[in-house]
Amino acid sequence: EEREPVEEARPKTPVKPMTATEVKVNVSIPEAAERAAATGADGVGLLRMEHMILSTNKTPKHYIEKHGSRAYIDEIVSGVSTVADEFYPRPVRVRTLDAPTDEFRQMEGGEDEPHEHNPMLGYRGIRRSLEEPDVFAHELEAFQRLYDMGYDNVEIMFPLVNDKTDVDAAREALEDVGIDPEKRHWGVMVETPSSALVIDDIIDAGIDFASFGTNDLTQYTLAVDRNNEHVADRFDELHPSVLKLIGQTIETCREHDVETSICGQAGSKPEMVRFLVDEGISSISANIDAVRDVQHEVKRVEQRLILDSVRE
Numbered sequence: 001e002e003r004e005p006v007e008e009a010r011p012k013t014p015v016k017p018m019t020a021t022e023v024k025v026n027v028s029i030p031e032a033a034e035r036a037a038a039t040g041a042d043g044v045g046l047l048r049m050e051h052m053i054l055s056t057n058k059t060p061k062h063y064i065e066k067h068g069s070r071a072y073i074d075e076i077v078s079g080v081s082t083v084a085d086e087f088y089p090r091p092v093r094v095r096t097l098d099a100p101t102d103e104f105r106q107m108e109g110g111e112d113e114p115h116e117h118n119p120m121l122g123y124r125g126i127r128r129s130l131e132e133p134d135v136f137a138h139e140l141e142a143f144q145r146l147y148d149m150g151y152d153n154v155e156i157m158f159p160l161v162n163d164k165t166d167v168d169a170a171r172e173a174l175e176d177v178g179i180d181p182e183k184r185h186w187g188v189m190v191e192t193p194s195s196a197l198v199i200d201d202i203i204d205a206g207i208d209f210a211s212f213g214t215n216d217l218t219q220y221t222l223a224v225d226r227n228n229e230h231v232a233d234r235f236d237e238l239h240p241s242v243l244k245l246i247g248q249t250i251e252t253c254r255e256h257d258v259e260t261s262i263c264g265q266a267g268s269k270p271e272m273v274r275f276l277v278d279e280g281i282s283s284i285s286a287n288i289d290a291v292r293d294v295q296h297e298v299k300r301v302e303q304r305l306i307l308d309s310v311r312e
């Protein structure tokens with residue numbers, strides 16, 4: 001490897017969380033890592049892998065065909081390690097590929113993408129990964145390489161799971177590339193109502209965390225297309241049905257010592273932050289520009305909770 005030894009990139013003192021509820025940051029592209037780390041966030045709650053590939057303007061399959069497996073894995077390793085270096089030893093949660101086919105279609109190789117009537121309900125996230133085990137294995141091998149390089153702060157997150165069957169299959173794929181799920185921090189996004197409703201089963205698959213993808217959870221719970229301007233005023237992440245699913249999931253996860261988090265856009269909204277801290281969420285991930293406000297909001301709610309408990 002040409003990379004500098006990882007030890008040299010590590011800050012000497014870990015950053016202490018400012019609040020009991022951790023406040024993390026969403027990182028859109030590796031280039032934003034430095035600015036994101038400077039917010040003082042407790043880690044990265046969401047780093048979307050597809051941006052590292054789509055920024056090359058190629059679909060994953062096309063990229064691998066054109067440049068080879070090694071280059072594809074290098075691309076991911078380089079993107080993730082840039083962020084993991086910036087944040088070390090703070091954790092960086094990386095989500096495996098999740099782009100709808102209409103987004104992939106804009107890229108080189110996009111002509112091979114299936115045409116779907118409802119891409120958001122279709123071939124994306126873990127569903128696609130499990131149908132394309134070769135591409136999926138490349139991503140997971142990139143994680144294995146990162147662990148070999150010493151990036152033990154990297155965590156693996158699977159998108160759009162519906163049930164334990166999905167999660168068992170993802171876990172098996174981890175094991176197939178030599179990653180020990182007992183040793184590494186891994187989990188799922190809760191972004192379909194199904195995953196929230198059967199979270200107790202999903203916990204049995206051995207996850208360490210569940211992270212709310214409220215962009216999708218809202219879209220699927222309310223049957224409101226997140227990209228459709230005609231129903232945009234009905235897209236409400238604070239709808240009682242969405243909050244009910246979130247609240248129940250946090251409760252079940254707490255009973256089983258599974259961490260909970262939010263990485264959807266709603267994590268940057270003060271009303272949502274108040275609700276989540278009240279419910280006992282473990283961490284909140286916000287946009288770079290919102291981290292400071294979320295830190296303060298979390299602190300306010302935690303102080304109120306302490307005062308309430310003293311008064312009781």
Ligand code: PEP
Binds near residue numbers: 048098212217
């Ligand atoms: C979400 O659904 O809330 C999420 C964070 O994932 P994405 O926006 O990439 O679908």
Ligand code: MG
Binds near residue numbers: 159191213215216
């Ligand atoms: Mg999502």
